[in-house]
């Protein structure tokens with residue numbers, strides 16, 4: 001359990017991100033779940049930047065968190081600090097276009113061919129999923145922003161495996177990249 005300032009606690013409660021139970025603030029999302037995704041992505045990508053191939057140690061969300069992208073194995077690749085920082089919140093296609101880079105990672109190359117649909121799906125999914133599916137503070141902040149004033153109308157926690165079953169042609173990547 002980590003301490004939380006009263007102001008932060010109040011903010012979390014107001015945003016629908018937490019409940020107060022017996023004087024303890026219980027978060028409705030799972031900020032530490034991000035760690036296991038991080039480990040799985042690093043294991044799969046062997047610390048090699050998906051963009052330039054140099055050693056990397058950061059996680060790059062293909063659909064940005066700000067657009068509803070989740071910390072999941074099928075939405076994350078390893079990136080070096082330089083690529084991750086210069087891409088910032090841009091979509092992968094915009095970054096590839098601006099830099100003229102041909103990504104090395106097969107998942108990233110596949111993503112670029114389906115980007116528009118995947119971003120749309122992520123934005124729709126953000127509006128439908130419960131806050132308990134958020135795996136980091138950043139995801140929870142985006143969720144709260146998108147669900148302003150209607151947090152309690154969102155259905156309660158559902159059991160969702162960490163890596164959801166993928167559909168259609170993504171299954172190919174799913175099999176290739178599972179650690």
Ligand SMILES: [Zn+2]
Nearest residue numbers: 049052080083
């Ligand atoms: Zn790089």
